[in-house]
Amino acid sequence: MSTNETTAGSEQSPDRQRHPLARGIELLTLMVDTGEDSYGVRELASLMGVSASTAHRLLGDLEKLGMVGRTRDGAYRLGLEFLRLAWATTARLPLEEAATDILGQLTERTGESSFFGVYNEQRQQMMFTHTVESPHPLRYVLPMHTWLPLHAGASGLAILAFLPDETRHEIVHGPLPALTARTRVDPGKLSDRLDEIRRDGYAISHGERIEGAISVAAPVFGLSGTIVVGDIGITIPESRFNLGTESELVRLVKDSAAALTDRIASSRVAIRPQPNKVQSNGVA
Structure with a gap:
């Protein structure tokens, strides 16, 4: 394995190992701080620097708890339970x-x-x-x-x-x-x-x-x-x-x-x- 590959892997490792709870809190924080009315999955994924599938999975878990909710067009916003x-x-x-x-x-x-x-x-x-x-x-x-x-x-x-x-x-x-x-x-x-x-x-x-x-x-x-x-x-x-x-x-x-x-x-x-x-x- 080259030095460059090792370095890239070590930089990505903390991201891969980040606990889902921490990522969920991070996602909510972004939604609060950026202050938009609603967000698309890809938009949130880009802000967090994660894949769309990861963002979608986090949003699904948060939606079950009422921390986020969906608009009629399928976008996500902060939930009223939050x-x-x-x-x-x-x-x-x-x-x-x-x-x-x-x-x-x-x-x-x-x-x-x-x-x-x-x-x-x-x-x-x-x-x-x-x-x-x-x-x-x-x-x-x-x-x-x-x-x-x-x-x-x-x-x-x-x-x-x-x-x-x-x-x-x-x-x-x-x-x-x-x-x-x-x-x-x-x-x-x-x-x-x-x-x-x-x-x-x-x-x-x-x-x-x-x-x-x-x-x-x-x-x-x-x-x-x-x-x-x-x-x-x-x-x-x-x-x-x-x-x-x-x-x-x-x-x-x-x-x-x-x-x-x-x-x-x-x-x-x-x-x-x-x-x-x-x-x-x-x-x-």
Whole structure:
């Protein structure tokens, strides 16, 4: 074996022996840092310096875990489970701090408990991950970190209404358990209501998830500004709800959701690296 062959082999050996977990994390890091909406298999393979088959295998494993997802044209993007985990990483993340700050302002301005909920694409469910409690002694405590259906209550409907058509149709025509006597379980009526929510940009519900609770929620979108990742809202005891303040509450909720969407979008600019630097580091 020649010296050149030995050298080439020794340079490639670490790449061949790199653990799949390390490669998976590396792939996710590239998708986060480059900040594109979606990626082709060959594009990711080129960025990582690996074969297309290796990249495809890594993507398949990550897709099973919900860390990446596919677009309608077959490209890959960061999965919503990945985003949920990012949100759940306590106050270390700037976005977590941004959400807490926005929720605090929303509760201060409305006097009501505010919440942030995230959507999981694989489960087709949502969960409350952050809340700021109302100062009023009478308030509802939301079930934190518990997967909940999307068809019941404004917190789920504000997400469901903005999902892709196929996903929305699948959920609307799937099981629709009645959580309370007010939960809408008729697919036709539910579809009509979702059309209204998309038109108005927010959802409001009266006792559909929790008896006696009124909720107002608006969608929060991810990096692209088009994929719904969760929502922001408030919950109010029915006995304290004043119909005359509804329009103002809706405005505050929609403004808060838009502010968080803007924070998410601006964060991608802040972490965008120089593309040439990624390749020059010999990432494999």
